Amino acid sequence: MKILVVVRHAKSDWGNPDLHDKDRTLNERGKRDAPIIANHFAERHIHPQLLISSTATRAWATAEHFIEACAIPSQSVQKTDDVYEASVRQLLHIVNAIDEKIDVAMLVGHNPGVTELVRYITDDSFSHMPTCGVAIITFTNASTWQEVSKGTGLLSAFLYPKQKSD
DSSP, rough: EEEEEEEEEEOOOOTTTSSSSSGGOOOHHHHHHHHHHHHHHHHOOOOSSEEESSSHHHHHHHHHHHHHTTOOOOHHHHHHHHTTTTTHHHHHHHTTTSSTSSSSSEEOOOOOOHHHHHHHHTOOOOOOOOOOOEEEEEEESSSGGGGGTTEEEEEEEEHHHHHHHO
């Protein structure tokens, strides 16, 4: 069974208007939330064999916490511009291209793409991926990454920072 873990980057800093969007860093809340959620995810004993991250500073900073918490080896990590500002179609193309030897993959990206991807793949009324949100999708109707398409996945878990503070 294939598992896709979709992560939205942690809360970012809007304090410097001269900074290009791609270069924005995590703000204090993002720096606090990212390791908490990464560790909470790691406690589920789901071990990503591949992590694909946007090259945007805030996404990569978030990904680093998951890499550490899940002990993902560097050769199993990909940074790509293709995830930055990607549409659901572009993100689905990335998922469909994952090597079939991989059973568990993690994608770290941005809204609106990640919310739309989760909604599309699960055919669910999933409305919003908050910052540092983690959607765990299992595929019972797709045995290969190439078969992942509309409605083939099941949202099996959804983690987000406010859930941990409740």
